[in-house]
Amino acid sequence: MLLPTSREAKYKAKAAIETFCVRLGDVLQAGVIFIGTSLHFGVQAFAGTTLVITLLWIFVALRLYHEHKRRVPEFH
Known part of the structure; x- marks a missing residue:
């Protein structure tokens, strides 16, 4: 991950973020199919x-x- 946070914060939030994003993608896909x-x-x-x-x-x-590149200049 390339977020400017501590290693501990990244690992604590990783599962929640991935689960939320996958479920949101599923809902959006279902919405597109329903509307279509x-x-x-x-x-x-x-x-x-x-x-x-x-x-x-x-x-x-x-x-x-x-935006990430702007906030973390040593990234690039």
């Missing part, structure tokens, strides 16, 4: 929706990376 089937999405519409969500996550990851 309710709106009678075809394969192309689901693919487009997945592409948009993927691009959004890449944007969020890049923003987090740049």
Whole structure:
């Protein structure tokens, strides 16, 4: 992990964070499928929706990376 916290804090929070993120991803996936089937999405519409969500996550990851790099100069 590349967070600016103590080793002890990282290990105490790791399981909770991973569980929360996995469950949140499951709920979001179920929501996309529910909404898509309710709106009678075809394969192309689901693919487009997945592409948009993927691009959004890449944007969020890049923003987090740049913020981390700004706060921890010795990282880079």
